[in-house]
Amino acid sequence: MAMNWLRQLAAKAPVPVYPLLAGNLRTDIQTMGLDPRIEWVASPRHARVLLVAGELSPATDRAFGKVHDQLPGPAASIWWQGQPLDSLADGATILDKADDLGRVAHQLQVDLLSGKHRGEPALCPDEPPEPWQGLGDIGHGGEGMMGGKPYGRSMAMPTDDLRDGLQLDPMAFSLGPFCSFLPPGLEANVTLHGDVVASFEVCSTPYPSLLPGVFEKALEGPVSITELELARARHYLHQLGHALWINQSGTVAHAVFAKARSLKPGESLNKLKKQLIYTGFYRSAGADKGVLGDSQALMTGGVAARACGRGSDARVDDDGYRSLGFKPLVMDRGDAAARWWLWLEEAQRSLQLAHDAGPGHVKTSNTRSVELLRGASRDGQLPEDGTAMLEDLLPGLEWSEAMAVLASLDLSAVQRAGAGAEGTL
Amino acid sequence: MELTELLTLLIIGLLTFAVGLWLSGRPITKPQYRAAPPWPQRAPFLGGGSPENHAWNRFHARYYPMTLLLIAFEMEMMFMYPWAVVYVAEGMKALVEMGMFLAILSVGIIYGWREGAFKWQ
Numbered sequence: 001m002a003m004n005w006l007r008q009l010a011a012k013a014p015v016p017v018y019p020l021l022a023g024n025l026r027t028d029i030q031t032m033g034l035d036p037r038i039e040w041v042a043s044p045r046h047a048r049v050l051l052v053a054g055e056l057s058p059a060t061d062r063a064f065g066k067v068h069d070q071l072p073g074p075a076a077s078i079w080w081q082g083q084p085l086d087s088l089a090d091g092a093t094i095l096d097k098a099d100d101l102g103r104v105a106h107q108l109q110v111d112l113l114s115g116k117h118r119g120e121p122a123l124c125p126d127e128p129p130e131p132w133q134g135l136g137d138i139g140h141g142g143e144g145m146m147g148g149k150p151y152g153r154s155m156a157m158p159t160d161d162l163r164d165g166l167q168l169d170p171m172a173f174s175l176g177p178f179c180s181f182l183p184p185g186l187e188a189n190v191t192l193h194g195d196v197v198a199s200f201e202v203c204s205t206p207y208p209s210l211l212p213g214v215f216e217k218a219l220e221g222p223v224s225i226t227e228l229e230l231a232r233a234r235h236y237l238h239q240l241g242h243a244l245w246i247n248q249s250g251t252v253a254h255a256v257f258a259k260a261r262s263l264k265p266g267e268s269l270n271k272l273k274k275q276l277i278y279t280g281f282y283r284s285a286g287a288d289k290g291v292l293g294d295s296q297a298l299m300t301g302g303v304a305a306r307a308c309g310r311g312s313d314a315r316v317d318d319d320g321y322r323s324l325g326f327k328p329l330v331m332d333r334g335d336a337a338a339r340w341w342l343w344l345e346e347a348q349r350s351l352q353l354a355h356d357a358g359p360g361h362v363k364t365s366n367t368r369s370v371e372l373l374r375g376a377s378r379d380g381q382l383p384e385d386g387t388a389m390l391e392d393l394l395p396g397l398e399w400s401e402a403m404a405v406l407a408s409l410d411l412s413a414v415q416r417a418g419a420g421a422e423g424t425l
Numbered sequence: 426m427e428l429t430e431l432l433t434l435l436i437i438g439l440l441t442f443a444v445g446l447w448l449s450g451r452p453i454t455k456p457q458y459r460a461a462p463p464w465p466q467r468a469p470f471l472g473g474g475s476p477e478n479h480a481w482n483r484f485h486a487r488y489y490p491m492t493l494l495l496i497a498f499e500m501e502m503m504f505m506y507p508w509a510v511v512y513v514a515e516g517m518k519a520l521v522e523m524g525m526f527l528a529i530l531s532v533g534i535i536y537g538w539r540e541g542a543f544k545w546q
Contacts, residue, residue, distance in 0.1 A: 166485055
């Protein structure tokens with residue numbers, strides 16, 4: 001089918017892709033987004049292509065269908081690190097290598113716009129999910145002040161508002177597991193009073209983070225501190241980049257991801273530090289919120305605990321690190337901005353340690369106590385999921401503040417991928 | 426002269442109509458309607474989640490602090506214009522009176538500040 005010139009021009013634009021994470025693959029997705037031929041979008045409504053990363057479980061089929069059908073047609077999916085659903089398997093586009101995403105997505109866009117690919121079929125029926133439930137002959141009458149339940153959903157009944165006790169309607173909804181602004185896999189029941197979070201109930205914990213290969217090896221035996229610290233610096237920069245993206249600083253986030261891809265031992269991050277200060281990142285909404293209590297800090301461990309002056313760093317127990325003069329970095333503010341600040345400081349210090357250790361000269365010596373990316377592993381115990389604390393931490397915050405606090409915490413459980421398995425770094 | 430102008434107007438009108446027709450590319454007897462999006466696309470995006478109650482929801486914009494500021498500044502300006510005329514005649518006395526007036530209004534502004542009226546959201 002011939003393409004008119006408008007479609008030809010449209011096909012040359014970066015492909016808007018919505019990443020649907022069916023596994024804790026956010027770091028990989030952030031790196032894949034550096035390809036100029038694609039553009040991550042925050043909602044499937046703005047996407048032409050859906051990237052399904054990871055293996056979908058039958059429990060999430062309904063949620064997947066909802067997200068899939070919200071892409072305006074014609075649209076198609078790309079499957080990466082997982083098998084396509086049976087209903088979409090016919091002619092499915094499967095991505096073998098992450099580096100190929102730009103090329104494959106671009107070709108898919110050309111095919112969709114030229115009509116060669118007619119788009120994927122819908123998975124949900126095209127009918128009201130909650131049909132009108134009136135009592136009368138023509139659908140009138142029923143419960144509530146409206147005289148019926150509009151589309152089967154009841155009207156909200158007034159409750160006391162959190163701020164000043166006005167009797168207002170709460171808005172209740174469930175979120176996830178495929179929200180790009182929540183940790184991948186997290187499902188929650190949320191109630192809002194206006195823009196204030198009244199309750200946040202975790203229904204399903206996020207997918208566990210897989211330990212990167214080098215950390216896995218560090219639990220088994222001595223590994224190069226240079227290699228370990230480079231992986232750590234990369235992880236913290238990715239965390240910081242996500243927080244920037246949540247704060248609508250997409251360009252800076254992109255620069256951070258690009259920096260994380262090509263880190264060198266001893267490299268300075270001063271330019272980035274200044275950039276974050278000048279852009280007002282540390283003063284954005286929610287930066288001064290999310291102060292952790294004692295038990296929350298200890299549960300979270302790692303940077304979050306050190307950002308509120310609690311917790312320790314397992315690297316002090318390692319002779320290799322002690323020989324490099326290692327001392328833990330600690331702050332006492334404990335809010336979201338402190339965690340962001342400490343991520344960058346830790347990344348900088350990791351690069352310095354990687355430089356000081358030399359290429360493979362200094363190795364770790366303690367396998368019983370290893371400082372992982374989120375907290376320490378002592379005697380083989382890995383950090384457990386800590387998302388339950390969000391139920392106490394987020395209520396009372398405005399939505400933007402709550403999302404900033406969420407983006408300052410790494411709460412998913414840590415899991416071993418097995419020696420040699422592909423990690424997230 | 427008037428007939429020429431009317432003719433010109435008519436020609437411009439016809440040309441505009443013809444160009445509009447050509448751009449739309451469709452006969453006027455068959456107007457095209459954009460089909461409503463399918464039902465799944467009409468639902469809010471919640472990453473796979475669903476709303477529990479209807480979107481017709483009463484929440485408060487909380488404009489009281491902003492209203493307070495508007496009144497404070499508006500009153501200020503409303504009295505300042507006539508005061509500027511009186512000041513020429515009354516001198517220092519008018520200046521002191523206006524100072525007192527502004528001091529009282531400032532209390533309202535400071536209260537609004539404390540209540541977060543200047544906070545950008």
